[in-house]
Amino acid sequence: MSDLTEVAGRYIAVWNESDEGKRAAAISDLFTADATYTDPLADVQGHDGIGAVIAGAREQFKGFEFKVLGEVDANHNIARFQWELVPAGGGENIVIGFDVVATDGAGKIKGVYGFLDKVPAGA
Template structure:
């Protein structure tokens, strides 16, 4: 389970990476080439698609950080965890999500299924 906890931490770190080139490199290291990412707002495949979703979120929520919320629950090659989007300087979360990440068993993510539990009006 600790490997999947570490994987979830790396996943959140990718969402927080401000440098586009470093983020692209981190996505390549973290996700399989044909990985999928699906949530209520996106359904993409591959590094470029995942990178575009993350870049869009970072642009929309400038000045905010993604953080794990609570513990990572995992079994086999599957991890589920809650996350929050909070102001970088601290304060109440603006968004709360719940993701299920499926690992390839060799340290990479092959699928993420995301859910949004708290979303600001108009987002």
Template sequence: MSDLTELAGRYIAVWNEPDQAKRAAAISELFTAEATYTDPLADVQGHEGIGAVIAGARDQFKGFDFRVLGDVDANHHIVRFQWELVPASGGENIVIGFDVAVTDGAGKIRAVYGFLDKVPAGA
């Protein structure tokens, strides 16, 4: 398993962390202070901004878990992977996305670019 594959797993784990304080600590450990997160619904910078986006998704999709979908592809200091949002109790995914994370070369994420491939109506 490459370091960037492990990084993608840690990234998804942050999205699944229910405890706000633990999630904030994990964000600080995983992202650089000036990190950015950009997807079709958000464009934020810094730990607080990233934390707010994750908290909003967790509030909107209570009872669902994020999971890496398929293989993680790493290239130098960049990682890309598809993910899905599935009911915690099991079942079909309701959201599929694709993220590209750029690291600082020292194990922290400095930018995430997200794309949504499958989104439920009204979301």
């Protein structure tokens, strides 16, 4: 497992963390203080901004969990991977996304650039 595959796994685990305090600690551990997160629905910077985006997604999609979909493709300090949002009890995904993660070379994420490939109607 490459270091960036591990980073991608930790990143997805942050999105699945239900405890707000543990999630905040995981964000602090995984992201640089000035990290950015940009996708079609959000453009934020810093731990609080990233935490707010994740909390909003968790609120909107209660009972669902994020999973890496396929392999993580990485080079230098950049990784790209697809992810899916599936019912926690199993079933078909309702969202598929594609994220590019840039790290600072020491394993902390400094930027996430996300794309949505499949979204539910009305989302």
